[in-house]
Amino acid sequence: MPGDRFAIARELLDQGATVLIIGRKQEGLDSAAASLGPRCVARLCHTADEKRATEVIEDLITSHGRVDYLVNNAAANPQWGPTIGVDAGMAAKLAEVDLWAPLLWTKLTHQVWMGANGGSVVNIASVGGLSPSPNTGYYNSVKVGLAFLTKQLSAELAPRVRVNAVAPGFIDTDMARHMPPEQRAALLRQIPMGRLGLPADIAAATSFLLSDHAGWITGHLLAVDGxxxxxxAFDPAVGPV
Structure with missing residues (x-):
């Protein structure tokens, strides 16, 4: 379904999991939980707030007894324009949400359950971190950091905990649907599969890496970009949009 912000949660619910989602706005959380069903647990929390994140994880263990999977999917992208124009506020926000928060939640889940019992972590990175592109250079740089963090943690937390990452390409979101037709056409010419990705494509890749089907995969960055x-790489004349 194009634009489904909760595709990963839906996929995991379909696989039989109980899913915890967090967010900063109660109204949006309540709406999401209602649409996802009774096995969705929603908690108000800024992803980079260590005190509140600790409370949420401890409450989850108290109420459900375990935490087997973690998907670090929160992201902030306040940057649009030349990288040289990034200011301290932008840089701090991006690093806090896109790099520190995944480490924080991995640390907390490792402390309360995964370190002793095992588990699987998937970080949502970006193909932007694999090739230069205009206007989002610092965001991409932070995603490079997340890719490295994935590899680092996979080595440190093995063999009990697997840590992988999914790097989405251009996904059919609300922003993509407002793209000027000529820009969208140019973008599609760069994608061999001939279409933008769907949230369901990312959800399926995430579910696979979390699952026992990927039980001998860790430290891997899976590009899902059509x-x-x-x-x-095949045609150097093709550059970024």
């Missing part, structure tokens, strides 16, 4: 990066 072949775009590969096509750029």
């Amino acid at each position: 072949g775009m990066l590969n096509a750029r």
Whole structure:
């Protein structure tokens, strides 16, 4: 379903999991929980707030007894324009939400359950961190950091905990649907699969990496981009949109 912000949660619910989602706005959380059903637990929390995150994880253990999977999917992208124009506020926000928060939640879940019992973590990175592109250079740089953090944690937390990452390409979101037709057409010409990705594509890849089907995979960054990066490497004349 295009634009489904909760595709990963839906996929995991379909697989039989109980899913905890967090957010900063109660109204949005209540609406999401209602649409996702009774096995969705919603808690108000800024993803980078260590005190509140600790409370949420401890409450989850008290109420459900375990935490087997973690998806670090929160992101902030206040940057649009030349990288040289990024200010301290933008840089701090991006690093806090896109890099520190995944480490924080991995640390907390490791402390309360996964370290002793095992588990699987998937970080949502970006193909932007694999190839330069205009206007989001610092965001991409932070996603490079997340990719490295994935590899670092996979080595440190093995063998009990697997840590992988999914790097989405251009996904059919509300923002993509407002793209000017000529820009969208140019973008589609760069994607061998001939379409933008769907949230369901990212959800399926995430579910796989979390699952026992990927039980011998850790430290891996899976690009889900319709072949775009590969096509750029094949034809150097094709550059970023």
